[in-house]
Amino acid sequence: MNYSAQTVKDIGEQGVLKRVQRFCPANIVGDDGAIIEVDSGQSLVVTTDVLVEGVHFSDRTTSPEDVGWRAAAANLSDLAAMGASPVGITVGLSLPGDVTIEWIEDLYRGLSNCLNAHDTPILGGDICRSPTLSLAITALGQVLPHRTILRSAARPGDAIVVTGTHGGSRAGLELLLNPEIGQNLSPSQQKALIQTHQRPQPRLDVLPSLWRVLGEFPVAGMDSSDGLGDAIAQICRASGVGAEIEESAIPLPDGLERLVGSQKALEWALYGGEDFELVLCLKEDLAVMLVEELGGNAAIIGRIIAGSGAIANERNDPNSKRVISLEQGFQHF
């Protein structure tokens, strides 16, 4: 039998387990659980994500390696959003019998490639048969208690900093689904947008800069996994504050406006989701320092105000305002 055509049905869950165990550190395989050490004085952060084929990913736009990378990146991003360094992840894999072993190994390769870039081990997990292919990941991290980044800690007067650019993941997905819309862009612009979708980078790299700038000052925030607009609205709700956003200050990826026009570009930036950037609220002078520290790969896009709800000054007409809502799309007023 052709090796690459071997399926879960051929070698069973135990067989699959053996194949993927080589992606785990050797010393933690074999018992009922994995044993890990949390550094003294650090809090543990735990986050769980479930990804289902046909709901969260599809073979049409995502190779198994990309599925693995994206799953790892999304979970590491949740840790970064809390200010935590990763300690490890567990993987609960549900597999239809006809999934090939090659697919599974590619999935683990994608997981590992993303995790290895952040020194994060796979601590184990579970593999079982299911009619539906899915992936349940729990990520563990650690953070010094006073450095925990919460959504609820934003205060009026804080500047709102976003890392990276926004809307690129949504654009990359669209280019994968409808390559013909990319004709206005250079090949490298297209490639960069697709890369943003397929290989998002959890912004753990931002944390050391953030701690340097903050000293003992507080920070609030979360990641933009469900969209920048969602993140701003969630922070406002959790902190009991409002926000005023300058749409023209939101960093867009190269070529996005050329691809879909400025209105749609902004809609994707706010509501597209899966950019996995950080949205941080901190004192204005510290925010300026943070943007500088990050070499301009970040921007102040607005400020926290008293009240409730997030208002955006429109990009093309700053005198016109609209509400940023938890629902997809714009509400003008």
Add this chain to the structure above:
Amino acid sequence: MNYSAQTVKDIGEQGVLKRVQRFCPANIVGDDGAIIEVDSGQSLVVTTDVLVEGVHFSDRTTSPEDVGWRAAAANLSDLAAMGASPVGITVGLSLPGDVTIEWIEDLYRGLSNCLNAHDTPILGGDICRSPTLSLAITALGQVLPHRTILRSAARPGDAIVVTGTHGGSRAGLELLLNPEIGQNLSPSQQKALIQTHQRPQPRLDVLPSLWRVLGEFPVAGMDSSDGLGDAIAQICRASGVGAEIEESAIPLPDGLERLVGSQKALEWALYGGEDFELVLCLKEDLAVMLVEELGGNAAIIGRIIAGSGAIANERNDPNSKRVISLEQGFQHF
């Protein structure tokens, strides 16, 4: 609309999330992850289990409350098997749109009832739409490093202690599927066997007794979730040792032999699985003390020997031997 008939489709994943958040401690809901403290000097233990409808449970034999209880119990049992006290669990729930809210709330009630008996919080998780109903649980525990129970630490001369009785869960399942076979048993015997299947008890209660008896002496072991025979075979393999078992010493639940005869009773005790008892290997004199300390709710069933493989002296003819294997069923020789 009738409340009990409301489904996931009616209120969406966010609606479901709100309903089940009341089963989580209020202070850990709302951020990208939950923050928990691990006691200083303790190692963290992490274990993941995925349960799929139609594979691991079915509506025919298991109410949603029982699905929740059993899922929690299985994970807490994995922690007990490592010597760890539970810190919390996360729940990744995949839901078809037509699952009722009542079903989900009953599931969480079952999870909570089992967890509350062991002061264990639900730390959060994820809820998503899927064609297949499934439950991915990650349990976190903590253990003093020198008390970690490993499969690989069994040594020739150790006595093998099992807690509780074996085969009851398999019998309970059979009574649920075919109630008519229970006619030889009293109603209370039937009820007890069914209870063993539906509401297994993770043996965290054994740990304080075990530490008292052990002092600084080592212990090896695991739980019998995949069957007593599997546990013995796994310990032998991981420790590079053999085992000699007295089948007549294996504690069977009341009525099991009357229900299916002694041969089948023993087969279920060794290979039935899901009894969630502990299988522990320790010095013989300590083993005697442990059984006493547990008030007889445990037994010495054999000993670890040099060599490899587990041999059982047959219950009805102690001069006849057979191999306990990782595969279901007996191999005579």
